[in-house]
Amino acid sequence: MLVSALVTSLAINSGLCVLFFVMYSVLRKQPTNYEVYMPRVLAEGNARRGSRFKLVRLIPSPGWVMRAWKLSEEELLSSSGLDTVVFMRTITFCLKVFTFAGIIGIFVLLPVNCTGTQLHEIDFVNFSNNSLDVFTISNVNNASKRLWIHFSAVYVLTIVICCLLYYEYRYISSKRIAFFLSSKPQPHQFTILVRSIPVSVGSSVSETVESFFKEYHPTTYLSNIVIRRTSKLHALINEAKKQYKRLVHLQTGPSQQKYKRLGFFGHKVDLVDHYEKKLEDIEQSVKLEQSEVSLAEDTQAAFVSFKSRYGAAIAFHLQQSINPTHWITEQAPEPNDVYWPFFSSSFIRRWVSKLVVIVACILLTILFLIPVVVVQGLTNLSQLEIWFPFLKSILTITFVSQVITGYLPSLILQLFLKIVPWIMELLSSIQGYISHSDIEKSACNKVLWFTIWNIFFATVFSGSVLYQLSIFLDLKNIPSKLAVAVPAQVRSGISCGNVLQTSLLFW
Incomplete structure (x- = not known):
């Protein structure tokens, strides 16, 4: 690759970066994109969609970049949570590493490589037609003592990165611990998931779990909930969530969007009433499915709750049986983070x-x-x-x-x-x-x-x-x-x- 090819690639990428910044700056102002760019503000009711056309929405403004970088960690933590703080720390960490590596590469390694003659010397008159090989370590002469500069640079860069990683890990760990201590206890922190439960003849899964944990964890055990196959019920609930989102979107949107013609020759209907009737039908189907689920066969899995988070942690980390394929424990996920298909699967599967x-x-x-x-x-x-x-x-x-x-x-x-x-x-x-x-x-x-x-x-x-x-x-x-x-x-x-x-x- 020639230097001119690298410059062309850099120019194309720089132009695309400017284009993406302009597109983001314009698209984030459009009312139809509020769900994408400001969902939290919209959910809190602090933003309203304007239906009238405004020219200022089509003019890109770079002010959002400075406002984003001026936010302190305390403001980010209070407005967006710990995940955003960690993400910004990751970006700043990468900038520190690439800045230090760039300084070493440009001011230390690049002159060493360019002054070598292993391949050929640099043509400063026709600089754009030089090959990029002359800027790499392959241009350093064989058995040259300058190779020690490359080895030393690798060690120095590794030491600096390790020190930065240690500092960032210690800082983020302290933030996580402080966030955990300041937050309210959550139900999933007191609960574990137990799978591959060996059920004896004549007893149910719930009775087996209760007798087992009362015997081995008598002071911390609280209760258990047996998991049943509810795929149809989850499908109905997901459909109800979709219909509810559409209903909320119609209620908060312009009034002309609340009516729609059914088919080519059908009459106009009120979409709000249409979706409300759909939700009522889904509600009836959910109640019917719930009655059928209560009579369904239990799976060999259950949520087991404890009186303290310490008791749940002890039960999670200890092997509960001599047979490692029985009484398998896992941390219970958060209620809105559950993925159901593999709850009832066996160890072999x-x-x-x-x-x-x-x-x-x-x-x-x-x-x-x-x-x-x-x-x-x-x-x-x-x-x-x-x-x-x-x-x-x-x-x-x-x-x-x-x-x-x-x-x-x-x-x-x-x-x-x-x-x-x-x-x-x-x-x-x-x-x-x-x-x-x-x-x-x-x-x-x-x-x-x-x-x-x-x-x-x-x-x-x-x-x-x-x-x-x-x-x-x-x-x-x-x-x-x-x-x-x-x-x-x-x-x-x-x-x-x-x-x-x-x-x-x-x-």
């Missing part, structure tokens, strides 16, 4: 589900190497001309070659990466978790490891190893050859980082 998900993640990682290899081929014009001879005339155009080698590979890679979180969340949902937060956490971990492998390892090694297959023919010289090939391939990571920043801003 959950174990098989985890195994299937692991295999699926491995296959996805392997299959993703296909676009990675294609993307790496786009960074090399000579390889691209061999693969697609009919593009030779187009590739001679300077701007086209700069876009193809500097921006297009990273854009293609990021487009493929956009579908990964949805796939990982789908796989995590069938892994046996009982809460939506656990599913999201598992999906985030999968995406993290997937990104580490495909971006930081597979992207680097695929281009260099596929381009020089002879590396594996001489086993003794593999480290030395990789030391030359890998830094030369990392140039694609620079443009990938530019596109990644733009895509994260858009996301």
Whole structure:
């Protein structure tokens, strides 16, 4: 990749960043987007939708950026909660790390690399046509003492990052403890979920759970609730929530939206009355389903409540049976965070589900190497001309070659990466978790490891190893050859980082 290609990629990404800032600044002012950009303010009744057109809504204003950064942590904590504070601390932590790494890279490592002559010297007269290889460690002369500067920089950067991580972890931990001590006790903190309950003949699940915990936790046990299969009931409740949201939206919206014609030739109906009747019908169906659920067969799972949070924690951390597949305890999720499909599943089913998900993640990682290899081929014009001879005339155009080698590979890679979180969340949902937060956490971990492998390892090694297959023919010289090939391939990571920043801003 040439310096001109990197500049082209940087210019495109900078233009997209400005465009996204302008779009956000305009869209957040539109009344139809209040549910997206200010749902809490709308729910509290502190915002009203204006039906009249105002020109000021179409003029972008950057004042929201300064107001967002001027907020103190106390204001963020009181208005948006601890999660927002941790998120902002994460952003500032990343800025500190990248600032320190940028200072070392620009003022220490870059001069060391540029003054090397291993590849070739920099042409300052025609600077834009220089290859990015001269700015990497591969341009440092072999056996040069300047390589110790790179080693020292790695150690210094690692030590600084570890110190910053320790400080941030200690600070956020103290905030979490203070938040926990100041908040009111929640019901799920006194409750655990018990699954795979071995029920003896002639007794119910509730009687088995009560006798077991009264025997082994007599001073802390309070009560239990047996879980029953209620998929139809949950579907009705979810439908009622959707209808209620529509009803609230109609009641708070303009009056002309409250009437609608049924079909092409039907009469106009009052949508408020229409949805109220639907809610009444759903209410009757819920009552009927509740009576049927009370007669349904119990599952081998139950919520067990204790008199104190300490008692619940003790029961959660202790193994309740010699057989590890019986009396399996988990922390109870919050009421609005429950994911019901796997509550009644057996230990074997959950174990098989985890195994299937692991295999699926491995296959996805392997299959993703296909676009990675294609993307790496786009960074090399000579390889691209061999693969697609009919593009030779187009590739001679300077701007086209700069876009193809500097921006297009990273854009293609990021487009493929956009579908990964949805796939990982789908796989995590069938892994046996009982809460939506656990599913999201598992999906985030999968995406993290997937990104580490495909971006930081597979992207680097695929281009260099596929381009020089002879590396594996001489086993003794593999480290030395990789030391030359890998830094030369990392140039694609620079443009990938530019596109990644733009895509994260858009996301």
